[in-house]
Every structure is written in C-alpha cells, then in structure tokens.
Amino acid sequence: MFNTWENIRKNAPLIHHITNYVTVNDVANITLACGASPVMADDAAEAAEITKLATGLCLNIGTLNGRTIPAMLSAARQAKELNHPVVLDPVGAGATKLRTQTALDILQTGSVTCVRGNISEIKTLIHGTGNTKGVDAAAVDSVTEENLASSCAFAKQAAQQLNTIVAITGAIDLVADTKNCYIIRHPEMSRITGTGCQCSALVASCIAANATKPLEAAAVAVMAMGLAGEIAHKHLLPHEGNATYRNRIIDTICHLTAEELNKGAKYEIC
C-alpha cells in the first residue's frame, strides 16, 4: 500500500490549488515536500486552462469569495471532463450559508474524488446543518473511541451519499469509501494553522499520483500527515512552539519514506 507514497515522488504530479490565502504558502511547500508540484491560479479567466495542465485539482474554500467561487466551479468542471482527480476541502462548511452552498455546488459538479474535512464540516454536507464553529469542529461532533463504530458507519454512508471518498480528520482520522473505512490513530495536532489544508494537499498529491487506487492513496496521505506530526513533535526544543512545529511537519514530509510510513502508521480497516 505504501508504494502509493513513493509514487508521488516518482510521478511528480502537478497539482492545481485554488485555496485560501491563510495557509497557501504551507500548502505549496508541503506539496513540494511530498514530491508533487503546486500551481496556484484562482481567476475564472485562466482556472480551467491551468487545470488542463495539471494532473490533480485541490479546491479549498477557506477564504472563498465572489471572484474565486466561479474559478473553482470552472476548474471542477474542466477536471471532470478530463477525469482528473479532485479533492474538496470544505473549510467552514456549516459556519455560513455561502460556505455550505459553495461546497454543495462543487460537489454537484460530479467531479469530486475525495472530500477532506473535519467531522462538523462533513456532517453539514450530509445533514444540511452542522455545529461548525469558525473553522474548527465542534467538540460534540468528535470521533472518539466510544463512538467509533457509528462514526465509521457514518463515514461510509457519507461516501455513498456524496459519491466520493470521505476523509474525516481529527483526534482519530477516518478515510472511507462505501465499503471500507480506514481508522487512523495519531497524537492530536491542534493549535497549528492549516494542518487540515496541508492534509488536503497531500491527499490531492497522493491521489493524483495513484489514480487507480484513490482510497488507499487518500488513506496513506492522511497517515503521512499524522505520522509527520508525531515525528516533527519529537524534534521540537522546549522553547519551540506552533510556528516552528508547522515548519517541522513540512520538513518531515520532505524526508518521509514509504518504509517509515509502513513502520509508523497506526491504522485498522473496518
């Protein structure tokens, strides 16, 4: 399974990102770190043309606006036409009508291969409303050891309903299609801006490099993010905090091998 990780470096896919300006630099750097290449272009006048040049598309609605929404839809339609994999990160879906509606509109194009979000965002896409608070998941929604069976069932059902792979990240990560759900455990990475966005970039890179195995690819990308968070944390000095931690995670992805992933990833399938 972990050769999917090596395939990113081997195939070096070009990933078209239409993403938020908060974490865009981290997203570009982690895309390079894993072996893919980023290109950012968010104006409708060129979005589809860039999508054509790329192998994969990553749409992140973190700072969506009236100018970038049409660009996202145009890129999504172009990707569908070319059968390119598309990852949607529905940042803050449930927080505002604009976010919920835009995420649904992108899903409606039928182009999305994988949705990567927190549990509140995914619940919003399924139930229409959610407990999203800002860009964080609500505690009441959390995936825990106690509700793991029903959470896995929910992930599979969401995959069915959205007709995509669903990657729900949090204290425990779930990556599911309609039949299988990867359960991935790792120390929690909170209080860093953009680990979700970066995870979506890894998922897009890994799926683009492994077009025939999207579920495995998405699961491996999520495992890589979790393991990188764990390894990076060990390198932190006592006076270092979230700014350095962010860099260390990208640095770790830069060096992470399939062998390390194979040894370090903690997952089961249900």
Next chain:
Amino acid sequence: MFNTWENIRKNAPLIHHITNYVTVNDVANITLACGASPVMADDAAEAAEITKLATGLCLNIGTLNGRTIPAMLSAARQAKELNHPVVLDPVGAGATKLRTQTALDILQTGSVTCVRGNISEIKTLIHGTGNTKGVDAAAVDSVTEENLASSCAFAKQAAQQLNTIVAITGAIDLVADTKNCYIIRHPEMSRITGTGCQCSALVASCIAANATKPLEAAAVAVMAMGLAGEIAHKHLLPHEGNATYRNRIIDTICHLTAEELNKGAKYEIC
C-alpha cells in the same frame, strides 16, 4: 492585571480577522499561540455571519481592496450590534487616500474598541494628514524619551477624539484611553514583516477574552508582544535572521505565561 493574559487560554475566544495577505499566516499562528482561535473571512457575502459566530473582530487594512472594504464595514456594523470588541489596524493610513478614508469609515461605524497602529498612522487619523511612508512610521513622528510627556498627552487626546483605546507601537509603546496611558519599553523589533499585524491580533484576542477591562487587556497584549520579541531574540543563533526571528516570536507567545509577563514587562502608567 496579568490574569488578562491567562484569560485568553481560559476563554479561547474565536477572532474574526479581515486582514492583509502578507502576514495573514503569522496572524493566524499568533492567534493560536496566545490561546485564541482565528477565522478568516473577507467577502461581504459572509463577513457579518462569521462576525456573529466570533467573539472579537480584527480589521487590518494592509492590503485593502474594493472587495474587502465592504466586508470590513459589514463586519464592523455587525460587531457593533452585538457589542463585540473590534480592533482596527489602520496599516498605511496617510500613505494613500483610500487607506486614510477606509480607516476613518471604519471608525465612523462607532464599533471600534481599540486602534493599534504606528505613530504616523494614528497622527493621520487625528490630523487628517501624516508622514506615513509606505507602512512604516516616519522618523520625525517617533515617540522618544524626550517627547514622552507630549506623546502621552497626544495618545490620550487621540483616545478621546477617536472614542477608542489607542495603542501606538514603536520603539516605545503607548496604550491609552482618555485618562491613563501605559508606557511600555522593550528592545526594538524592526525589520520583521508584520509584528504590527501580529500585535493587533494579540490585542484583539486579549480584549475579546477580557471584555470588561479593554485598556488593561490591550496594554498586556502589547507588553506580551514586546517581551516575546526580547525573549525570542535571545534564542537566535548567530546565523539566524528575520525569517527565523519571526517564528521564534510566535513560538515564544505559545509558551508565555502570566508570571513571565509579570516579571518581564517594563511599563509605567502616566
């Protein structure tokens, strides 16, 4: 007084930032570092809705444009209606008509709790014109030991005229309402992008967590920024420069305690 700092971690306020894209990542990370949560949303179609979800609003006009100005005004009006604290960072007021006018328009909403800027920007808001050069204060305007009494008087007068708390940062920081002015000394932090923007984010976080004591909260946030600059500087290796320094400041905020602030902050009140 320094329990205001602890209250950020205790209350973990969600801060809505409409800010510039130059320092937005640093702003997000320092907001997390101090114990608050950031959410960025700058389109008028959702700005007020996000403001409603948040506890505080931080408006920074560093890269203002025709799309984000209406979003800022809409968010400011919503915050006023809900009595949420609002921090305005009038980046470059005085440099262009658009910046000066936008800062004044935001102040005109009557929502602003605290204006955090350099001395040239604040002088522009008071006198209509200033010596702003790019985004830096003009040397001629600087607060110095020599002009400290008149600078404090100016800060209090500005607080009166703007009907807000005024935080003027530079070589010496002044944080004033109409009656009291905190004078805060610290080694100068120049040549790093966005320490002003980050300071505004800390002020917004601290005021949002201490709604009944906005002057103390603003002063403590400014002290925290200054002390973090001092501590972070000690951790720099000889070959490290402004890029690492920037990360070290955020790292330091991540670990900074009320006790350290109490010991390290150098201030007087006049």
Next chain:
Amino acid sequence: MFNTWENIRKNAPLIHHITNYVTVNDVANITLACGASPVMADDAAEAAEITKLATGLCLNIGTLNGRTIPAMLSAARQAKELNHPVVLDPVGAGATKLRTQTALDILQTGSVTCVRGNISEIKTLIHGTGNTKGVDAAAVDSVTEENLASSCAFAKQAAQQLNTIVAITGAIDLVADTKNCYIIRHPEMSRITGTGCQCSALVASCIAANATKPLEAAAVAVMAMGLAGEIAHKHLLPHEGNATYRNRIIDTICHLTAEELNKGAKYEIC
C-alpha cells in the same frame, strides 16, 4: 561591483510589490532582509499612489486576477512617468493566455527595467509560445553547460527585443543586457516555493538602490540569491527540509555582506 549590495542597506529603498499571495510573506521578509522596505498594495484605487511613495516597483503575476491586473498596469505607468525602476516576474507566462498577455501588456507600457523569469517564461515572451508547465521551466528549455553559448546569445537577444535587462534563473543563471551576459553558477535550489519570487524581490531592491547600474545590480542580486541558497544549505540539519530551508535562505540574506559575495559568487561575463 559588490558595493551595489551594500547600497541596498545604505539607501533602504521602499519597494512597491504587486505580487502573488503564495510567496508574499517570503517576498516581504527577503526585501527586509536585504535592507530594503516592502509595501504591498494591489488595488487600482491606490496602486499608483503607492508607486509614487516608493523607489522601485516589483510586479509578479503569480496569482494575477481581474482586479490586480489593472493595478499592475496603473503602477507600471506611474513608475514610468517617475522613471522608477520596474522588475517584472512573468510567473507562468506560457501556461495560460491570461499570463502571457498580461506579461506582454506590462512590457508594452515601456516601464520595465528588468524581467526576471525562468527560461521557459522568457522564451514565451520572445517567441509567443513556450513550454511552461505550471510555474516551472520545462526541462527541454534548460540552460546547460552544453548550450551555454547559444543561451547567452538568446539572453542578449531577449534583452534587445524586450528592451530590458533579462535575468534568467535556473541551474545556471544568466543576467544580460544587449551587450553583456553574466553567467552565474550555484548549486541548484529546487523544491522550495518561491525562490524565483524572492530573487525578483532582491533584483528590484538592488536596482532601486543602484539606479545608474541596473545590469550590475541585477547580476549581484541574482548572485546573492544563489550564494544564500548555498550557505543556507550548509546550515540545514539532517531532519530539516524545504520549510526550514526557505527560512534559512532569508536568514542568510539578512547577514550577507558584500565581502562574502565578493568571495563566494561564481560568475563570468560573456
């Protein structure tokens, strides 16, 4: 020649950047690191006014859009009127019609002093079409030891045709006017986001501080970037990767002296 480098710190020019949001923070920090001052403003309502305040203009089309293109043209025209140096970074020219056309439109203003791009981007500007793939140069276009003579001839011809200095960066860098071409060798810096953008910022800063010697200034800036990449690489620990490397390059620029440049830069003129 290397006093051009010292002149940046001596003259501390204010550089107006209209640039992409991916690398904008790095661009701001490297501008500060070399001794210049950055100001970002990308709305047509204020762009020309900011250009007037600044000493140099740096236009980067990395995430161009319908709002920023008019701002770039307005700033370029203002700079021409004031005879301020202008650097154009035609990111992704050749990848989309919008990028190629915008780069040509900016050149058409007659304001551009220096174009800094990769070889595919420059070929696009000369031949109308190119092999640009995303934002990276195509391997087929690369400047190598084998094609060095013809590459130098191309650089000079491009300088003639565009009526600007041309800085082509890659595994080997070429900086040319119509008569002379600097050939600059350094270890390759790939897999970091935005070294090209940062290089353009250095070129703009160095030319703005040395208005009468733009070719030398551009060449020295390109040498500084290459040498910084080399020095920074030596400071990397085994577990550090592209995120830390990026910071180390800016840190290195922060400390780089004319003397070190004089010793370390590997160049010839043809």
